Amino acid sequence: MAENKTLDAVKKCLRDFPLEARELYLNKTVPCLEPPFSPLEFYREWIGPNKPCVIRNAFSHWPALSKWNPSHLREVVGSKVISVAVTPNGYADAVNQDRFVMPEERLMTFSSLLDVVEGKVESRGVFYVQKQCSNLTEELPELTGDVEAHIPWMSEALGKLPDAVNFWLGEASAVTSMHKDHYENLYCVITGEKHFILLPPSDRPFIPYEHYQPAVYRQREDGDFDVVDVADSDKVPWIPLDPLKPDLELYPDYRLACPLHVTVKAGEMLYLPSLWFHHVRQSHGCIAVNFWYDMEYDIKYNYFQLVESLAGASGIDS
Helix, strand or coil: CHHHHHHHHHHHHHHHHHHHHHHHCCCCCCCEECCCCCHHHHHHHHHCCCCCEEEECCCCCCCHHHHCCHHHHHHHHCCCEEEEEEECCCEECEEECCEEEECEEEEEEHHHHHHHHCCCCCCCCEEEECCCCCHHHHHCHHHHHHCCCCCHHHHHHHCCCCCEEEEEEECCCCEEEEECCCEEEEEEEEECEEEEEEECHHHHHHCCCEEEEEEEEEECCCCCEEEEECCCCCCEEECCCCCCCCCCCCCHHHHHCCCEEEEEECCEEEEECCCCEEEEEECCCCEEEEEEEECCCCHHHHHHHHHHHHHHHHCCCC
16 A cells, blocks of 8 residues: 555656656747857756757758758769658658668669669658668768768867768658667758657656567568567667657557647758657658767656656556
8 A cells, every 4th residue: 555655756757757747848839040149048948957949040041941852962962872761651661550660771873772762663662761880971972061070069068079961862751760869969951951859858758658568661673561579679668659649548648748749841940859758750751960969868867767757657657
């Protein structure tokens, strides 16, 4: 009986904690701002408090904004072989029934990818350039002169350079399932627009996690896809909930979450703080570049780990 009371008290604290955080410091919408601002100002107002914002006219001087169209990309990098994620449904790195399924990683020329995106060739599956690990500098160095190698005011604010600079291009059906990253993220939309659903780290008690057997998609010669288990791999903790159509009967605590919706348009930058949960969609053929700066593993990280551990141990997220 005493153990049940203690567990109930912990669950109540976990449910009250996000509500208090929302009242104390979180915005009800994602604010927009424009330069100029100093690195110190940005750190004090946004990085330190761990709050997202959209920044307009932060990279209006980049040649990429005027140059990165299909004809230019074909001319400059059309023959380059890049890694492309291919899935049957647009969901890469996502839960599919009782599996955490990763995409088929396919090597193809950039021109072949553009043929698919532009509808010049028919192909089964959904294609998305989403490989990280600094794929812009590693796979497409010819394009790096059209963007900055880093964001100077962010690098000064954090006292370091980005760990990775990533290139994104895909079809409208390509969706990034809800997850979090251990990075301070500056996400720059070059063409089209991105649609983000954001939840703060303090909403962790309302976000379910389960453990899944990892698997990958493999396309057969007839065009259909198989789901193939990854042998000798530990189960992967992932979020089964889809914020576009959440199953509130299965995950009733998600009713208490307050997701923020924000559209980032061409020429705009989203500051996505570390540990914020996010789900991403895009317009067809949208191109983006993002800069990942490793987060500081300070007391805020310790607090988040504590909340995450308690949410899992109490069963509130299952």
